[in-house]
Amino acid sequence: SLKAVVFDLDGVITDTAEHHYLAWKAIGDELGLPFTRSFNENLKGVSRMESLRLLLSLSKEPLRFTEEQLEALATRKNELYKRLIMEITPQDALPGIPELLDELKRRGVKTAIASASKNAFTVIDNLRMNDRFDCIVDAAQIRNSKPDPEVFLKAAELLGVEPEACVGVEDAVAGVEAIRAANMASIAIGDAAAFPEADLVLPSTGELTVERVREAWERKRK
Ligand code: BG6
Ligand code: MG
Numbered sequence: 336s337l338k339a340v341v342f343d344l345d346g347v348i349t350d351t352a353e354h355h356y357l358a359w360k361a362i363g364d365e366l367g368l369p370f371t372r373s374f375n376e377n378l379k380g381v382s383r384m385e386s387l388r389l390l391l392s393l394s395k396e397p398l399r400f401t402e403e404q405l406e407a408l409a410t411r412k413n414e415l416y417k418r419l420i421m422e423i424t425p426q427d428a429l430p431g432i433p434e435l436l437d438e439l440k441r442r443g444v445k446t447a448i449a450s451a452s453k454n455a456f457t458v459i460d461n462l463r464m465n466d467r468f469d470c471i472v473d474a475a476q477i478r479n480s481k482p483d484p485e486v487f488l489k490a491a492e493l494l495g496v497e498p499e500a501c502v503g504v505e506d507a508v509a510g511v512e513a514i515r516a517a518n519m520a521s522i523a524i525g526d527a528a529a530f531p532e533a534d535l536v537l538p539s540t541g542e543l544t545v546e547r548v549r550e551a552w553e554r555k556r557k
Contacts (some may be wrong), residue, residue, distance in 0.1 A: 337552045338500035339445035339469075341381065341490045341514075344455050346506035347524055347540065348448070349427050351458055354381055358415040359390055362408060369394040374530065380507025382451055382480040383409050413454075416537060420454060423461035426433060430541040436467050438484050445469045447490040449503070451480050451510075470494055482512035502552050504543065514551075520555035522548065 346352030356375045361507050363370030370393060377403055378386040387409050394468065400408070448455065448471040455473035459465055470493040472486050479485045491498045503514030506524045511533050514521040523530035530536045535544055535551040 336500065337502065338496040338549055339447060339491065339494050339502075340439055341447045341449050341469075341487055341494075341501050341503045341519065343503075343505045343507065343510050344448050344450040344458060345452055346379060347429070347504050348432055348464070349423065349429055349458060349462055351423075351452075352506060354400065354416055355379075355386075356418040357419060358412045359386065361415055362412050363390055363393070364546065366394070368397075372548055376508065378510060380451055380481045380509035380513070383413065383453070385480065400505075417454065417457070417538055420461065423458060425463045428462055428464065430539065431543050432540055433467075435540075435543055435545065436464075439548075442545065444545075444548075445494045447495065448472065449486040449490045450463070450474065451486065481507065481509040482516065484513050484517035487513055487517035491517070491519075499556075502548050504511075520528060520552045522551045 341489045342348055345355060346354050347356045354373065359378060368390060370390060377389055387405060394405055436446060448468050450473050455471065459471060470490060472490045477485045477489055487503055488498060491501055498517045498519050501519040502522060503519040504522045504524065505514055508529065511521050511523050511530055515532060521533045522535045524532035524537055524540055527536040535547060536556045537547060
């Protein structure tokens, strides 16, 4: 039966996907790179350094940055991002998320966060949501980032449940790939056309109810 729901953080629990985008956009503008929202979809769920590599791949001429310069760019993006997430308050949980977490708890379904971000604990602290998850796995606790399933498998392990008894929720293509590789049922939040592989796609977290979670799980298991 369904035992746990494992949530991505950025773009699922709160709209930090937007903050990541704005911070990368500032770096892209400085470098004169044609960084767009649609290209940003590729960066979702992807680690900081891999995101930088993707951003720099937009350059027409090959960019010759040293390792130190790459580190400095990534650090500056993170400084911009950290300034943006300082403003997060409990009001910034995405629609339906607090209600869903309450309802899952009432029904005895466990919950976890599986985030690729090194800033996950800061975001969750600012949301005052530390006590609302049975476990939180962030980038510091894993070696391979999404689309590798490690972060989702680690969450299931810490919860003490089989991945097959979990539903994963994601807003990133790399994230849905990771959920599927972990053999969990998958729910994508976003545009249906972008997630042909997900068991269920919902346009927003406002539609994410226990019934929808169950539906995704049954689609995968039947
Ligand atoms: C993911 C985001 O959750 O974390 C990505 O979707 C981000 O956009 C990644 O690059 C790494 O985050 P951070 O905070 O460690 O730079
Ligand atoms: Mg995300």
